[in-house]
Amino acid sequence: MSPLASIVSAGMSRFGRREGLYWRELFLEAFKEVIDRCPNLDPKKDIKAIYLGMMSSEYERQGHTGATASTWAGLLPVEAIRTEAACASAGAAVRFGVAMVASGLHDVVLVGGVEKMTHRPTPEVTSFLATADDFHFDQWHGLTFPGFFALMAVAHFNRYGSNEEDLARVAVKNHKNGALNPKAHFQKEITLEEALKSRVVAWPLKLYDCCPITDGASLLLITRPDIARRFTDTPVNIIGQGFACGSILAFEKDFEKVSFESNVEAARQAYLMAKVKPKDIDVAEIHDCFTIAELIEYEDLGFCRKGEGSRMIREGIVELGGKIPINTSGGLKCKGHPVGATGAAQLYEIYLQLTNQAGRRQVRGAEIGLAHNLGGPGASAVVTICSR
């Protein structure tokens, strides 16, 4: 099958605590990189729409995201809207862009996401994030976001014999990768002991099992495949994509199999469309909002059999240099998780990897990459498969 769309340029702001900047300014930082990487692009003439993920307009009390972005980017009067699917908001924006290009309605679109979070006190941020889970039953009984993933972790430990050390190993691996990423929020390694001794947030999850609160933006320039080479000699093609929802109720999850049905279904759609199998993937960015999520996703995305997630991390299969390097960017854990930007930042890393621009974390000869973006209590999953 011919590709759905092509990524011809990409940009990402430095992730971290970005004091003194608001989201529209972070958006411009990523936008400038998109322009600079693509000398053949005439932004005002070529870009036909902006689809921008953002989880909450509460952070800056600034709604009407699309028009704000279009105004600041000097792209008026192009259409622009915000997409929201909690932590999968940028994945949803990419989905929109791909659909627009594949339908023929537009030939060149700017997609991605942004979130500015660190200027608000942690309890406020936590309360904005909590809105991605059901309010009347889950949150009402004191379930926090780490708490939800802790429910999954306890079930996984019980069913498959995984343990807190396996989770700590995921954090250690992602910090090791992130130390090689000059745009990551943290650029330092951590030890297993540090991770295991960090303070408990929602048992069995500790501070080092949780991704940080981060500011950042990431964007991709997406075109119809037949015109991609007008913009670059090295387009990255989107060859498959799936999007699926699971229950918004945390307590309704499958605690027996310990799996997210949204992951499994989105991956099934994407693999089928791309005509590739999990073993064909050379590099993947998957949604490690909490370490247990990454472990479950090894299984849900088919990189190993159900229940064998621990083996993937214990045996180094997912490390740089391993059979399938996962989260070479540092993942959400170390690169950071500006919620609305994450789905695009994952594809930014895949774009770098497939165009041989990932520097010291380059996976040699990577040809097929996968990005997996998850929202809420496993309630929205977007899987995108790319090839060079």
Place this chain on the structure above:
Amino acid sequence: MEYPIKLPETTIENFYRKLENGELAAAKCSKCGLTIFPPRPLCPSCYSESLEWVELEREGEVVTYTIIHVAPPDFKPPYIVAVVKLKNNIKIIGILKEDISEVKIGLKVKIEVEGRRGEGWPSHPRIIFTKSNKS
């Protein structure tokens, strides 16, 4: 043509009203027979609006849990949030009021209610689990 305002019965507000009176209820579709928890005004299986209340049993078994140490405002950590499965396979969420050393998967619990609806919003009673004497 008239468009009468319909007041569905099996809503979240009504669920908590009943809970406040000591009744733990789900919706049951009178067309396809599905028991629906949390209740909603439209059957998610056959889309019938013909739903009625059915009372749920007040005992179940812990399928997973967590101990919250970093809590939202209004909650005093540490506390245990548990998911409990009833005999008919319906799962519910609540706060387990037991010693942390007592909690484990498979623990048999009773289901109780705490709090009443107040003036402001949101204001629901809460579902509480305690260790069942039978286990």
